Amino acid sequence: GAGVSQSPSNKVTEKGKDVELRCDPISGHTALYWYRQSLGQGLEFLIYFQGNSAPDKSGLPSDRFSAERTGGSVSTLTIQRTQQEDSAVYLCASSRKGWVRTEAFFGQGTRLTVV
Amino acid sequence: DAKTTQPTSMDCAEGRAANLPCNHSTISGNEYVYWYRQIHSQGPQYIIHGLKNNETNEMASLIITEDRKSSTLILPHATLRDTAVYYCIVRVAENSGGSNYKLTFGKGTLLTVNP
Numbered sequence: 001g002a003g004v005s006q007s008p009s010n011k012v013t014e015k016g017k018d019v020e021l022r023c024d025p026i027s028g029h030t031a032l033y034w035y036r037q038s039l040g041q042g043l044e045f046l047i048y049f050q051g052n053s054a055p056d057k058s059g060l061p062s063d064r065f066s067a068e069r070t071g072g073s074v075s076t077l078t079i080q081r082t083q084q085e086d087s088a089v090y091l092c093a094s095s096r097k098g099w100v101r102t103e104a105f106f107g108q109g110t111r112l113t114v115v
Numbered sequence: 116d117a118k119t120t121q122p123t124s125m126d127c128a129e130g131r132a133a134n135l136p137c138n139h140s141t142i143s144g145n146e147y148v149y150w151y152r153q154i155h156s157q158g159p160q161y162i163i164h165g166l167k168n169n170e171t172n173e174m175a176s177l178i179i180t181e182d183r184k185s186s187t188l189i190l191p192h193a194t195l196r197d198t199a200v201y202y203c204i205v206r207v208a209e210n211s212g213g214s215n216y217k218l219t220f221g222k223g224t225l226l227t228v229n230p
Contacts, residue, residue: 004158033217043159043202043220056217091158093218104151104218106158 002026004107006092012113013082021077021110025094032075033095033104034067036088043091049075050097082114119203124225127197133190135224137203140184145207148179149218150188152199159202159220162188193228200225 005024013019025032034046045059049069060066064082069075079086089111095104120138127133139148149164163170163177165186170177176189190197202223207216 031216035220042222043153045217045219048217050216093158103161103164104159106160108158 004092004094004105006090006107006110008110009108010111010113012115015084015114016081018078018080019082019112021079021090021092021112023075023077023092023094023107025073025075025092026096026105027073028096029094029105030072030097031095031104032069033093034075034077035091035093037091037109038088046077046090079112082112084114087112087114119205119221121201121203121221121224123222124227126227126229127190127193129195129228129230130192133188133193133197133226133228135188135190135201135203135226136185137188138185139203139205142183142205143207146205147207148177148183148186149204149206150175150177151202151204151218151220152197153202153223154196154199162201190226193226195228195230198226198228 004026007022030051032049035043037043047060047067048056064080067077089109091106091109093104093106147164147166150162151159152162153159163172163175165177165179167179167183179186200223202220204218
């Protein structure tokens with residue numbers, strides 16, 4: 001597709017369940033970012049992938065959160081044993097490495113609601 | 116990444132120029148200044164970036180002071196659709212040889228364009 005695609009767009013889950021959020025970056029983009037945004041708050045960095053380098057996981061809030069990126073393309077963010085405080089919009093972005101103009105393109109996000 | 120300081124909110128009349136300031140007094144020589152904006156319920160959108168020269172594109176102009184410790188984003192003729200949170204970010208460009216390219220978003224400035 002032309003842009004960053006995230007699925008699902010909305011997810012309601014029960015407390016304690018695991019969820020998987022998917023991000024399809026723009027083709028050819030080697031950098032991929034995950035952020036989350038709680039209601040009325042700014043963007044909180046979660047994790048960053050760049051090519052074959054080890055990901056920067058410094059923003060993951062707990063060991064219940066993990067992410068992987070298979071084949072340098074699609075990424076999945078997994079939240080285990082969800083808690084109500086995990087409710088937020090999870091945003092994915094990608095950018096092309098090697099260009100001065102390193103614009104990051106964001107998807108529309110997945111709105112996660114833990115009930 | 117260098118820390119940035121922006122006003123929490125600003126107002127602008129429709130059709131007038133909106134001038135959004137950003138302080139980044141600890142910016143390093145290889146760090147660029149990026150501006151993104153987030154319209155309500157959407158993912159962030161790239162606007163413009165620069166290193167030391169002033170930049171202009173179809174969306175905005177970026178004025179960077181000679182000492183690079185501050186910058187101003189200018190929307191020359193603000194419209195109601197420009198109402199958004201504007202984020203000023205400084206970071207190394209991905210082709211600069213550094214290893215930490217993540218975008219770190221602060222609180223941003225809520226720009227409200229009034230009719």
